[in-house]
Amino acid sequence: xxxxxxxxxxxxxxxxxxxxxxxxxxxxxxxxxxxxxxxxxxxxxxxxxxxxxxxxxxxxxxxxxxxxxxxxxxxxxxxxxxxxxxxxxxxxxxxxxxxxxxxxxxxxxxxxxxxxxxxxxxxxxxxxxxxxxxxxxxxxxxxxxxxxxxxxxxxxxxxxxxxxxxxxxxxxxxxxxxxxxxxxxxxxxxxxxxxxxxxxxxxxxxxxxxxxxxxxxxxxxxxxxxxxxxxxxxxxxxxxxxxxxxxxxxxxxxxxxxxxxxxxxxxxxxxxxxxxxxxxxxxxxxxxxxxxxxxxxxxxxxxxxxxxxxxxxxxxxxxxxxxxxxxxxxxxxxxxxxxxxxxxxxxxxxxxxxxxxxxxxxxxxxxxxxxxxxxxxxxxxxxxxxxxxxxxxxxxxxxxxxxxxxxxxxxxxxxxxxxxxxxxxxxxxxxxxxxxxxxxxxxxxxxxxxxxxxxxxxxxxxxxxxxxxxxxxxxxxxxxxxxxxxxxxxxxxxxxxxxxxxxxxxxxx
Amino acid sequence: xxxxxxxxxxxxxxxxxxxxxxxxxxxxxxxxxxxxxxxxxxxxxxxxxxxxxxxxxxxxxxxxxxxxxxxxxxxxxxxxxxxxxxxxxxxxxxxxxxxxxxxxxxxxxxxxxxxxxxxxxxxxxxxxxxxxxxxxxxxxxxxxxxxxxxxxxxxxxxxxxxxxxxxxxxxxxxxxxxxxxxxxxxxxxxxxxxxxxxxxxxxxxxxxxxxxxxxxxxxxxxxxxxxxxxxxxxxxxxxxxxxxxxxxxxxxxxxxxxxxxxxxxxxxxxxxxxxxxxxxxxxxxxxxxxxxxxxxxxxxxxxxxxxxxxxxx
Numbered sequence: 004x005x006x007x008x009x010x011x012x013x014x015x016x017x018x019x020x021x022x023x024x025x026x027x028x029x030x031x032x033x034x035x036x037x038x039x040x041x042x043x044x045x046x047x048x049x050x051x052x053x054x055x056x057x058x059x060x061x062x063x064x065x066x067x068x069x070x071x072x073x074x075x076x077x078x079x080x081x082x083x084x085x086x087x088x089x090x091x092x093x094x095x096x097x098x099x100x101x102x103x104x105x106x107x108x109x110x111x112x113x114x115x116x117x118x119x120x121x122x123x124x125x126x127x128x129x130x131x132x133x134x135x136x137x138x139x140x141x142x143x144x145x146x147x148x149x150x151x152x153x154x155x156x157x158x159x160x161x162x163x164x165x166x167x168x169x170x171x172x173x174x175x176x177x178x179x180x181x182x183x184x185x186x187x188x189x190x191x192x193x194x195x196x197x198x199x200x201x202x203x204x205x206x207x208x209x210x211x212x213x214x215x216x217x218x219x220x221x222x223x224x225x226x227x228x229x230x231x232x233x234x235x236x237x238x239x240x241x242x243x244x245x246x247x248x249x250x251x252x253x254x255x256x257x258x259x260x261x262x263x264x265x266x267x268x269x270x271x272x273x274x275x276x277x278x279x280x281x282x283x284x285x286x287x288x289x290x291x292x293x294x295x296x297x298x299x300x301x302x303x304x305x306x307x308x309x310x311x312x313x314x315x316x317x318x319x320x321x322x323x324x325x326x327x328x329x330x331x332x333x334x335x336x337x338x339x340x341x342x343x344x345x346x347x348x349x350x351x352x353x354x355x356x357x358x359x360x361x362x363x364x365x366x367x368x369x370x371x372x373x374x375x376x377x378x379x380x381x382x383x384x385x386x387x388x389x390x391x392x393x394x395x396x397x398x399x400x401x402x403x404x405x406x407x408x409x410x411x412x413x414x415x416x417x418x419x420x421x422x423x424x425x426x427x428x429x430x431x432x433x434x435x436x437x438x439x440x441x442x443x444x445x446x447x448x449x450x451x452x453x454x455x456x457x458x459x460x461x462x463x464x465x466x467x468x469x470x471x472x473x474x475x476x477x478x479x480x481x482x483x484x485x486x487x488x489x490x491x492x493x494x495x496x497x498x499x500x501x502x503x504x505x506x507x508x509x510x511x512x
Numbered sequence: 513x514x515x516x517x518x519x520x521x522x523x524x525x526x527x528x529x530x531x532x533x534x535x536x537x538x539x540x541x542x543x544x545x546x547x548x549x550x551x552x553x554x555x556x557x558x559x560x561x562x563x564x565x566x567x568x569x570x571x572x573x574x575x576x577x578x579x580x581x582x583x584x585x586x587x588x589x590x591x592x593x594x595x596x597x598x599x600x601x602x603x604x605x606x607x608x609x610x611x612x613x614x615x616x617x618x619x620x621x622x623x624x625x626x627x628x629x630x631x632x633x634x635x636x637x638x639x640x641x642x643x644x645x646x647x648x649x650x651x652x653x654x655x656x657x658x659x660x661x662x663x664x665x666x667x668x669x670x671x672x673x674x675x676x677x678x679x680x681x682x683x684x685x686x687x688x689x690x691x692x693x694x695x696x697x698x699x700x701x702x703x704x705x706x707x708x709x710x711x712x713x714x715x716x717x718x719x720x721x722x723x724x725x726x727x728x729x730x731x732x733x734x735x736x737x738x739x740x741x742x743x744x745x746x747x748x749x750x751x752x753x754x755x756x757x758x759x760x761x762x763x764x765x766x767x768x769x770x771x772x773x774x775x776x777x778x779x780x781x782x783x784x785x786x787x788x789x790x791x792x793x794x795x796x797x798x799x800x801x802x803x804x805x806x807x808x809x810x811x812x813x814x815x816x817x818x819x820x821x822x823x824x825x
Contacts, residue, residue: 050783053595060552133551133559187596204605206783207775208678231677231773237661238677238773244669245676395786400548431553 039246040492040511042227046239046251047503050206050232055186056125056174057132062413062502063252065171066230069505070211072174072192073109073219075122076165080496080508081328082416084165087219088117088175088193089153092165101155101164102148109218111177111193119147124178126155138167140428162456163424166417170500195223195506206232224511249490252503255317258486266488270317271497272327273485274413276373277304278478282406283437290360291406297475299350301340303384304376306480308342313372318483322472324414324425326499327482331418331464336472347384359385362406366390367398370409377409403434414482416499418464422451426471443470520812524805528798532584535797536577536790543788545569550593550787567593580794589795594787599795602780607799609679610776612693613768614761617700622754624701625708629750630743632709633716644713648706656764660699660771667695677773696768704757711753715746748815755811759804 049063059068077087089103109117123145130139141161148154157164180191190198196211203209211228214220233239236254243251244264253261253268261268278300285292306320322340325331351359366374374390381388393401402408412432415421427436427448438445447467454460471477485502487495489509496508543549546569547560555563564570568579583590589599632641651659668676674695680688719725719742728738766778773779777796784792 133555136556137554204679204681204775206780207773233677233773235770235773238771241661241664241669241676242678242773245664245672247676247678399553 040249040490042229043225043250043493043506043509044229044231044248045509046231046233046242046248048232048234048236048239048252051209052134053187054190055132056172056176057128057135058187059171059174060134061171061500065501065505066503066509067209068171068174068190069194069507070196070209070228070230071112071190071194071198072176073117073194074169074171075103075125075173075175076168077505077507078166078169078416078498078500080498082166082169082498082500084169087169087173088122098160098162099157101157103153103155105151105153106218107151109193111175111180112191112197113177113179115177115179117175117193118150119153120150121178122153122175123147124181125173125175126153128176128181129172135172137428137430138164138170138172160452161423162452162460163415163417163420163422166415166420166500170416170420171505193217195219196228222507225509228506243488249493250495250509251488253486253488255315255484255486257488258315258317261488266490267494268486268488269495269497270484270486272319272414272482272499273497273502274411274483275324275477275479275481276309276314276318276411276483277306277409277480278377278407279402279410279412279432280407280477281403281432281434283476284435284440287406288360288362290354290356291362293354294474295350295354296356297478298340299347299354299384300381300386301475301478302343302347302350303380304478304480305342305380309373309376310481310483313376314481314483317486318481320481322475322479323468323482324412324471324477324479325418325421325464325468326414326416328499329416329418329421330461331421331468333465333468336469339472340475344383351384356385359387361387361389363389363391365398365402365405365408366392367395369395370398370411373409399431403431411483413502414499416501418461419451419456420500422448422464422467426476441474444474444476516816517809517813520809524809527805528801531801532794532798533577533581535794536580537573539790539793540573540576543790546593546788546790550789580791584794584798589798590791592784592789592792594784594789594792599791602792603777603795603799606775606777606780608681609774610762610765610769610778612679612682612689613696613700613774613776614758614765616693616697617704617761618754618758620697620701621704621708621757625705625754626712626750628705628709629712630716630739632713633720633742633746634739636713636717641713644706644709648710651703651706656699656703657767657771659702660696660768663695663699664771679774679776692774696772696774699771700761700764700768704754704761707757708750708754712746712750715749716742719745744818748818751811751814751818755807758807762800762803 045066047063047066051067052058052060052064056068056072074087075089076084079085088106088109090106092101092103094101105117105119105122111117115121126139126142126145129135130142141157141159141164143156143158145153145155175193176186177191180186185191189200195217196213199210199212209230211230213223213226217223231242231248233242239248239251240254240257242248258268280291280297282288282291290296301322310316310318310320319327321327321332321337323332323336351357378388378390410432412425415424424430425433427438429436438448444467447463447470451460451463451467454463485497487497489495492511494510494512496504496510498504498508547555547563551559551563561570568576580590587600589603591598592602628640628644632638632644635641664676667673674691678692680692682689725738725742728741765776766782768774769776769778770782777799780792781796784796
């Protein structure tokens with residue numbers, strides 16, 4: 004009798020849980036069915052880095068910041084700068100002065116007016132910014148010519164400046180908020196949406212409500228935007244399957260399931276994967292200063308195999324860092340380092356390293372997927388690698404101190420930006436650009452930097468690209484795509500350079 | 513009883529000081545200079561130095577420790593190195609999420625585990641008892657995240673009874689809150705239910721075989737009253753397991769919070785560890801220790817009430 008009663012109690016408890024679920028599922032809430040496109044509910048891979056545009060990252064901060072800020076310059080889907088708060092601009096003949104006309108009638112959320120003085124305050128703030136400063140390295144000064152005109156003077160010609168500004172380095176914030184340091188607590192912009200702080204849970208869900216009187220209201224079709232930072236891709240995919248999300252930063256491994264569900268799938272090249280050399284002069288490991296050694300390494304890797312095995316086939320096998328969607332990329336050069344271990348060994352022998360050499364390389368959990376292939380390939384080549392394990396923050400900090408390291412590095416959607424990002428400017432992943440040590444490379448870089456933007460510059464960039472590939476400047480295995488799933492009725496247009504596109508690239512349709 | 517409570521409180525405070533102090537020095541040793549992680553690798557040395565000065569990282573370690581301890585003693589855990597928001601505010605946002613899930617999971621484990629444990633104790637070798645043995649093997653063999661994923665697939669994706677991710681505050685919607693914590697709690701509770709049930713079942717059988725139970729039966733007490741006596745004597749072990757489970761579930765919440773994308777203290781611990789946000793880590797450690805101390809204190813009180821001999825230890 005007692006046991007029967009206890010069993011009944013257990014059953015009652017289970018039924019109660021089921022009943023709770025059953026009686027509330029009709030109520031909607033967060034689990035409305037798949038094709039709900041009334042509001043945008045996007046799963047972004049990372050949380051917003053900062054509401055202060057000077058401290059924000061470009062990569063995954065785009066959707067968050069684009070909801071609440073207007074940029075001075077925006078980009079179109081091909082990475083071409085297009086007007087935003089700057090309605091038009093003009094370069095001086097020497098391309099050292101940029102003069103921009105500004106939109107009138109724009110106000111920030113705190114009532115401050117957007118004008119040339121505000122633009123100048125923002126540019127100065129962005130130039131001094133810890134993360135944004137990288138885009139303004141060549142900016143000497145900014146000044147207001149009149150209320151609606153701003154003038155930016157450069158210390159050195161920078162053909163990638165407008166692109167960098169459009170990529171996420173020209174969000175305009177209220178000058179009063181900049182002055183008071185209030186941006187650390189929340190955004191104060193003039194963007195198309197208002198941040199609903201009360202309805203949001205930082206690091207979990209950010210809610211934005213559309214402004215009715217924004218100057219570019221037609222570009223933003225969703226009355227409400229909810230952005231969910233979800234680092235676990237399985238959780239994100241489950242949320243998409245359950246209807247809680249209608250757009251997600253996706254894992255290419257889920258492509259078959261996405262097709263089965265009839266979702267829209269958008270992919271575009273986003274990063275290059277391979278071996279980055281921090282020591283092209285051979286200062287640490289003499290062998291790496293010899294281009295035949297670097298060429299041998301390029302020949303040794305089975306890039307297509309790695310792309311299929313690790314990258315789920317989502318990308319393009321290439322040996323170039325200029326985006327496969329850009330003008331400089333040359334498909335015909337992709338055969339230059341066909342996988343050929345015999346040739347690789349011959350090149351090493353020719354360089355004077357028939358038995359290989361020893362090298363230390365850093366390793367972090369997020370690169371573990373590529374480690375077996377790298378270990379095996381280096382081993383077959385006779386290069387003895389001593390892997391040094393470290394956590395990801397330490398990897399970013401320490402990797403450039405090693406002569407070479409495995410890398411996944413963001414691509415630029417602008418060919419001149421590729422030149423500065425990957426070759427000429429010191430970055431965390433490229434601490435000592437060694438252009439000066441390679442006269443042919445240096446000469447071409449100088450020609451490119453002096454050339455007239457347009458076809459002439461592109462032709463020179465192609466020559467430079469060929470030279471860099473010949474020098475095996477990097478051992479690029481492939482360019483990996485970023486993939487986005489969206490339900491029917493919503494389209495995402497990926498933009499190379501933005502790990503997650505800004506809201507102007509998420510539309511109905 | 514008062515001296516018993518005073519002793520337990522003193523040992524709790526001592527534990528709090530020892531654990532948080534240890535965490536302070538361990539975290540500093542493990543993280544090293546936090547500025548590259550906090551500012552990104554494009555930060556200049558001047559910008560890094562400015563941040564070090566702002567967060568007090570340029571001061572000797574013992575000075576930093578004293579500053580932290582003296583503020584923590586007043587309940588102020590400082591500001592996050594990542595966003596300069598008060599640590600207390602961040603934790604206050606997160607604690608309800610984790611507590612909702614862990615308390616619900618513990619309650620499920622208590623209610624279902626006790627019911628199943630008693631049922632199995634009353635009928636050893638019965639169908640339910642054999643089912644419990646099988647469940648204990650199967651559930652302990654399966655990884656927690658896998659169980660979570662199965663629950664999500666069935667109840668969130670196929671049936672759409674519950675959300676796959678996210679947390680709804682009870683202020684916003686009570687049913688929304690219950691729905692948002694049900695799957696995470698159940699996935700945490702499954703193993704705990706089996707543990708409590710097994711513990712109670714074994715304790716029940718052990719006590720049921722003792723002389724005093726035979727005497728009670730010989731005196732003609734009803735089955736119900738005999739069972740109540742057996743249960744009272746068998747319950748301390750199960751209560752201890754339940755308290756330990758609560759503490760264990762606090763740790764296990766990290767995996768569940770990631771799978772269900774819940775903004776709890778588990779996911780905050782993970783993100784603070786990744787970027788080396790030591791004030792947040794210390795605040796989280798302190799809060800977790802306080803929970804552990806409270807739970808153990810309550811356990812001691814209950815055990816002391818059940819068995820007065822415990823109070824003398």
